[in-house]
Amino acid sequence: MEKWYLMTIVVLIGLTVRWTVSLNSYSGAGKPPMFGDYEAQRHWQEITFNLPVKQWYFNSSDNNLQYWGLDYPPLTAYHSLLCAYVAKFINPDWIALHTSRGFESQAHKLFMRTTVLIADLLIYIPAVVLYCCCLKDISTKKKIANALCILLYPGLILIDYGHFQYNSVSLGFALWGVLGVSCDWDLLGSLAFCLAINYKQMELYHSLPFFCFLLGKCFKKGLKGKGFVLLVKLACTVVASFVLCWLPFFTEREQTLQVLRRLFPVDRGLFEDKVANIWCSFNVFLKIRDILPRHIQLIMSFCFTFLSLLPACIKLILQPSSKGFKFTLVSCALSFFLFSFQVHEKSILLVSLPVCLVLSEIPFMSTWFLLVSTFSLLPLLLKDELLMPSVVTTMAFFIACVTSFSIFEKTSEEELQLKSFSISVRKYLPCFTFLSRMIQYLFLISVITMVLLTLTTVTLDPPQKLPDLFSVLVCFVSCLNFLFFLVYFNIIIMWDSKSGRNQKKIT
């Protein structure tokens, strides 16, 4: 009984933090002519409301694709249409064709922020609450603390309620997908995940683990009997959900192609702006973006991405388990983030969500990762004047994790799930006993670097010759951290043996 009271309080705290962050500025506030993501979302409401479906993704005199053309799948467009109907009811000036460009007012800001809150409340937050309640082998109090930490994760709050986006919808659907698939409701889970992909194509980062896990389940059930039936059912569900979402765009081949062209802009190059992945960091030393031709860049990123995620995925097919699935989600998304084409810094949220899910299993490393992921967004947040909320929410998140999980006590090898790995290494290198202490020192160095970089970026001006110095440094440091985590998560997956799972965990 009391569990529901405490969970309600946790949700209320999460909502309060979200709304107070939303009182701050948004992306592109008062910055004509292009403004920012906030204006993009408002523009999509304008386009979807005033133009017929056939014209949403095409360049025309009414729909200038250079000015924030739609580049998300149809579900985002439908969501914008829904919001536009509400906007029309309140104040038609907000979505009037052409004349509402760059519209900014207090009332409009309130409306837009409310749409984010409602979407969050309907999709993401119930998924988090249900996920925490379904966790096994931990006490009620830990479940509630887990929910609090996930809901306080700064990255998602700052991007959705500060910068302005609707990531909570796609991440929420993906989380429902994870829930469904972990609890053996495979059809509902895959339906939810299809909805996630059809909301934001970046969710494809998570698609391989879903595919491998479900395939592994089918293999386990036997491809001659139940497994085959499951496979067919899943295929039908996926196809049906895609058809339903894309129905208006399947009427002509040109429509479908145009949408795909908008979703996957392969012409835009290996990366844009500053992002904490390998290519951008490598570009500091060797300008690969300018040296190599476009198709070589595409092939190179493709190869690196798939090579880095293949081991984990193969293991997942052969040994499908809920725990392996979650860790594979992390490593796959991280591989895509580090090596893929046209990655934006906000895509780190796609990695943060699975890491939030394993918070209860490896609290120390998860907290560290989530802090780094928020730090990697620093240049973006500073541009949006969100320094105060980012510092405050990061500290709140840190305190919540430290008190809920006592993370500094959980740094032994066993707790970090590195026991089997270090035993294997000790067969060749008997003196390899310092792993735990090394990781603790790395954590200290990482945190100190992040704090120092934040202080310098805020207080000092960059030198004249290198105006992007601080952003590049932030990206570089974050990238190094992410590489370390890629290695770490892959180690956990590969060395996670059946015998290890049978041992009782001491929490």
Place this chain on the structure above:
Amino acid sequence: MAALTIAAGTGNWFSALALGVTLLKCLLIPTYHSTDFEVHRNWLAITHSLPISQWYYEATSEWTLDYPPFFAWFEYILSHVAKYFDQEMLNVRNLNYSSSRTLLFQRFSVIFMDVLFVYAVHECCKCIDGKKVGKELTEKPKFILSVLLLWNFGLLIVDHIHFQYNGFLFGLMLLSIARLFQKRHMEGAFLFAVLLHFKHIYLYVAPAYGVYLLRSYCFTANKPDGSIRWNSFSFVRVISLGLVVFLVSALSLGPFLALNQLPQVFSRLFPFKRGLCHAYWAPNFWALYNGLDKVLSVIGLKLKFLDPNNIPKASMTSGLVQQFQHTVLPSVTPLATLICTLIAILPSIFCLWFKPQGPRGFLRCLTLCALSSFMFGWHVHEKAILLAILPMSLLSVQKAGDASIFLILTTTGHYSLFPLLFTAPELPIKILLMLLFTIYSISSLKTLFRQSFTVATQAGVQWH
């Protein structure tokens, strides 16, 4: 790593609670602030730029200095920090100046001064006896009291949104109560005297202090049946108490006495010209009285008992601060409100004198004095309900009966603060925080007294 563990304060829930609420206060910085923001900026300007002799005479702005001298000195000290943020806010002529740096400075000053409140809550928790060992942390009375005080909804929205400095003032009051619980009466008296000279609204509860200290401190022993033992009167104690109060008052009012400005200071402190009710009515007895008067006058007009020409034009409901005459019912004077208040606090004062029950009885009397003054006082602000809610929190974690009264008081009291925040962006904040506090207080107190509830119902069953 061990150092980090200690630094992180593993298991130190109190620091986590205090830090958590401080971070929430930082998030509330960009919210709406009322005219009280300009009031305090003006006082910073007055105390910084003008000599003392001008402080209580300055009237460039409509928000004249109307708090006692200690608060003026406090603003003076603050102004010396303010000049590093934005020199312009210290100009008396800069009416309604609110640059982003000014906002940041003022908000941070409130958050910083709350340190005193946190310390006071810490001391109060020491006075609560812990229940039997073996209960989990969140069910301990200390934990619940800390949350009820540190995360108090009323204090959060009045101090950190509406903008006032109640945090550290309530800190002083709670600290003086804690000292009285710890039998350090002189310190308690000293702290309360200082508090009175920071904000004179605490006069509401001065009778409780006076009677308690006289009865339980100046009379050092009781007869076996609890009644007063006249020959145990200690002149030393009375004199020392009097000396403390006198010295504090001298420090505060001395300079103005020397400048012959005392009448001016008092007229600023007690502005009886402001009318029976504040602009936004405090939900007290006089609000009902005014409402009744209005209803009767409407009925009277309809039934032609009253002559429309005799009705005064000024209306109580116009939201202005001025004096009114009632139309049907007799008009209320400040003296009348004083008499009503005194009659209301008489029963509890009697109990405190004739049947003292130690510090707990004093706390009950204090809460009743605050409530009575709220109900019958002259020109009461709705924020004054916090004077009753915060001390009551201390009582609520110790007895089930007090807990149920506290829940009614705090829920209605906090709800009555809603009109303070009337802007649209703040609407979700006040609803969410109110729900947060109400759900927490009800569920935690219910859990705390669950055992005594079940025992009581079992006993009830046995009786029948």
